[in-house]
Amino acid sequence: MAGCELDSLEETLETHLPEAELREVKRILFGKQTEKLDLPACAVDAASERNFELKGYKFEATQEQLRPPRKVRVGLVQNHIVLPTDAPVLDQINAMHSRIGEIVEVAAMCGVNIVCFQETWTMPFAFCTREKEPWTEFAESAEDGNTTHFCQELARKYNMVVVSPILERDEQHSTLWNTAVVISNSGNMLGKTRKNHIPRIGDFNESTYYMEGNTGHTVFQTQFGRIAVNICYGRHHPLNWFMYSMNGAEIIFNPSATVGALSEPMWAIEARNAAIANHCFTCAINRVGTTLLFGFTAHHDFGHFYGSSYVAAPDGSRSPGLSRTRDGLLVVELDLNMNRQISDKWSFKMTGRYAEYAEELSAAVRHDFKPNIVKE
Numbered sequence: 001m002a003g004c005e006l007d008s009l010e011e012t013l014e015t016h017l018p019e020a021e022l023r024e025v026k027r028i029l030f031g032k033q034t035e036k037l038d039l040p041a042c043a044v045d046a047a048s049e050r051n052f053e054l055k056g057y058k059f060e061a062t063q064e065q066l067r068p069p070r071k072v073r074v075g076l077v078q079n080h081i082v083l084p085t086d087a088p089v090l091d092q093i094n095a096m097h098s099r100i101g102e103i104v105e106v107a108a109m110c111g112v113n114i115v116c117f118q119e120t121w122t123m124p125f126a127f128c129t130r131e132k133e134p135w136t137e138f139a140e141s142a143e144d145g146n147t148t149h150f151c152q153e154l155a156r157k158y159n160m161v162v163v164s165p166i167l168e169r170d171e172q173h174s175t176l177w178n179t180a181v182v183i184s185n186s187g188n189m190l191g192k193t194r195k196n197h198i199p200r201i202g203d204f205n206e207s208t209y210y211m212e213g214n215t216g217h218t219v220f221q222t223q224f225g226r227i228a229v230n231i232c233y234g235r236h237h238p239l240n241w242f243m244y245s246m247n248g249a250e251i252i253f254n255p256s257a258t259v260g261a262l263s264e265p266m267w268a269i270e271a272r273n274a275a276i277a278n279h280c281f282t283c284a285i286n287r288v289g290t291t292l293l294f295g296f297t298a299h300h301d302f303g304h305f306y307g308s309s310y311v312a313a314p315d316g317s318r319s320p321g322l323s324r325t326r327d328g329l330l331v332v333e334l335d336l337n338m339n340r341q342i343s344d345k346w347s348f349k350m351t352g353r354y355a356e357y358a359e360e361l362s363a364a365v366r367h368d369f370k371p372n373i374v375k376e
């Protein structure tokens with residue numbers, strides 16, 4: 001354990017359970033076992049030198065007769081902030097760029113096609129403070145900011161789609177947003193998508209900084225598959241996942257920033273349930289560490305961000321998680337053919353009564369709605 005924090009749930013099970021029981025516990029808890037992915041020795045060495053965890057797994061689909069497999073490698077990155085939160089803003093951003101740069105280089109060695117970083121990855125998650133300075137100075141243009149240019153270079157250099165969740169400054173409308181910028185492997189910006197649900201819970205005072213997103217449920221067609229980004233708190237909203245899936249998402253990323261005391265028992269369930277319910281893959285990413293917010297008035301720390309990033313498949317299985325305490329890169333190979341195979345098996349899209357729900361929902365959101373309750 002690092003300090004008083006548990007490093008990893010899976011490792012704890014592995015340390016304490018006899019082999020036969022462990023196999024059965026894992027089958028019940030995590031579903032069909034995900035095989036380990038062979039990663040190149042140069043990547044393993046580089047990750048160890050650069051002090052981050054590197055894990056690789058693969059989800060296999062059934063071999064079909066008419067379609068070749070559609071294999072894609074995703075990379076999920078979780079990390080601490082690099083400099084203390086009272087360092088100059090630009091130094092903090094540059095330090096995050098160079099940390100992410102060295103992790104993405106390893107992702108490239110592992111053949112990653114699509115990489116996604118944690119929520120507002122260029123900055124400390126300081127939204128508990130409610131103070132505007134210096135946090136709003138971390139906001140950048142999604143189109144022309146330094147961070148987008150940095151990610152475009154990575155995308156071009158490594159032929160990789162980059163999902164870059166940032167604090168966005170929209171100069172034209174004088175607004176801030178919590179936004180994921182999606183950059184194609186060509187290096188062109190494909191587009192951006194904004195956080196749809198803004199938390200009003202505990203210390204997550206994000207509504208002080210930005211409003212609910214106005215970009216709907218955009219899906220991005222990339223060379224490696226159709227992807228969507230459901231940012232953090234949106235994972236508590238089943239209809240949010242559902243709408244990305246209705247728009248054709250095959251992989252939904254969930255870049256997050258959340259702390260143990262608040263959400264940890266829900267973490268392993270929500271993205272996994274979304275993969276099952278929507279016949280798609282989901283990738284849950286959380287930052288790590290306890291951030292000290294020196295000298296600020298409301299709060300000096302937010303609690304422990306517990307990492308534990310993982311990938312869930314439509315058949316109900318999931319990869320093991322990254323550590324609760326260390327920086328890490330999770331490389332997972334998916335066969336997107338599994339989505340249709342599981343859809344044909346369970347048929348949730350076919351058995352869903354969407355027209356009925358749509359009708360009842362439009363009545364339920366009206367101010368004069370009367371719940372359908374029969375009384376004696």
Ligand SMILES: NC(=O)NCCC(=O)O
Nearest residue numbers: 199204232233257258263
């Ligand atoms: N970043 C964020 O929306 N956090 C809210 C807490 C949670 O969803 O677990």
